Amino acid sequence: MNKAMLIVMDGLGDRPVKELEGLTPLEAAHTPHLDALAARGVAGLMNSLGVGLRPGSDTSHLAILGYDIERYYTGRGTIEVSGLGMDLEPGDVALRGNLGTVDENLTVMDRRAGRITDTGPFVKDLDGLTYEGVTLKVRPGTGHRAGVILRGPGLSSRLSDNDPHEVGVKVHEVHPLDDSQEAAFTARVLNHFLEEAHRILANNILNQERIKSGKPPANYLLCRGAGYYKQIEKFQARYGLKACAIAGGGLYKGIGAFTGMEVLTVPGATGLPNTDIEAKFRAGLDALAGAYDFAFVHIKAADTFGEDGDHLGKMNFINKIDLAFRLLLDAPHLLVVTADHSTPCALKKHSGDPVPIIMVGDGAVRTDAVTAFGERACARGALGRLTGLQVMPEIINLLGLARLIGD
Numbered sequence: 001m002n003k004a005m006l007i008v009m010d011g012l013g014d015r016p017v018k019e020l021e022g023l024t025p026l027e028a029a030h031t032p033h034l035d036a037l038a039a040r041g042v043a044g045l046m047n048s049l050g051v052g053l054r055p056g057s058d059t060s061h062l063a064i065l066g067y068d069i070e071r072y073y074t075g076r077g078t079i080e081v082s083g084l085g086m087d088l089e090p091g092d093v094a095l096r097g098n099l100g101t102v103d104e105n106l107t108v109m110d111r112r113a114g115r116i117t118d119t120g121p122f123v124k125d126l127d128g129l130t131y132e133g134v135t136l137k138v139r140p141g142t143g144h145r146a147g148v149i150l151r152g153p154g155l156s157s158r159l160s161d162n163d164p165h166e167v168g169v170k171v172h173e174v175h176p177l178d179d180s181q182e183a184a185f186t187a188r189v190l191n192h193f194l195e196e197a198h199r200i201l202a203n204n205i206l207n208q209e210r211i212k213s214g215k216p217p218a219n220y221l222l223c224r225g226a227g228y229y230k231q232i233e234k235f236q237a238r239y240g241l242k243a244c245a246i247a248g249g250g251l252y253k254g255i256g257a258f259t260g261m262e263v264l265t266v267p268g269a270t271g272l273p274n275t276d277i278e279a280k281f282r283a284g285l286d287a288l289a290g291a292y293d294f295a296f297v298h299i300k301a302a303d304t305f306g307e308d309g310d311h312l313g314k315m316n317f318i319n320k321i322d323l324a325f326r327l328l329l330d331a332p333h334l335l336v337v338t339a340d341h342s343t344p345c346a347l348k349k350h351s352g353d354p355v356p357i358i359m360v361g362d363g364a365v366r367t368d369a370v371t372a373f374g375e376r377a378c379a380r381g382a383l384g385r386l387t388g389l390q391v392m393p394e395i396i397n398l399l400g401l402a403r404l405i406g407d
């Protein structure tokens, strides 16, 4: 067994729900396939960042893929722009962007410019602007989104957002978040670019047309999540495994691209409850049957239901995931099934509660007494309690690729 599939179900973990007779949505769901896998493998619990820490989805995925966030994580912007296919160079500052609508006083009227569907014709006029030795690079994302990179010497990502995150409020100036010259310089340059971008966007003929037809103009670039890019060792160089990423959501494609995986496009993979999970699993199996040694498959929507406090929606989505798992029962690969963090329906946000993890590979992985995939069941497993950074070393061990330490 020399290939592996890592399946991460976002926000899967939960707490007991009274309306589900004290079970979690995962425990209450009908999961015969996941349970069968749990019975064939070894189980445990995992805290992606460590006990008591509340992980974001970006940091938790980096940790699970073996990248220490202390060293590699500087902000979400770098990961998001990677997912848009923008190449980062060491020293770049990257931000997540939205095209929004402001009035003449720069008050935000709509953070998504009426959920504009294509920012390409707008941001093309911003790409390549220069100021004080810094170049602005902008590329359209999905819907109202865009990726933003500042490239030049002496930059810092210690920057506040100009996006006020609410409507009816004036756009913020970008402020440096520390006393360094670099942060002050970068804030000044970015503020200049944002003013210039507003002028250019407001004059875009397409916006005149939008106003005439009663649509909010896409006249302001709202930025957040600045990150600073340091060279990172790519997944293949680190583990010797040629890897691909299969995901619907932009952040997770970004995680794949950021760590040097090939990001595969799977029709029907939406990152939403309607996503085609079976298509993702088939794409993963095809990849592993071909040139790839490692497939990272991400499934988003359990997290979304958790954040909505919708325990029934979460349970039903887990039913749907489990049905798709029948495709993996006979896979001749190491299967690692887990989540990035818990998103308890009662909290409607991420929590630091550990998540279940199983590792399954007939003949290559020991078994334990666990016969169900759930928070309580996996707590009795032989893997015990892992941190995210321990997942990849264990995968490498089970694949027989771990280096001998000593003689």
Ligand code: ZN
Binding pocket: 010, 011, 056, 057, 058, 303, 340, 341
């Ligand atoms: Zn997540």
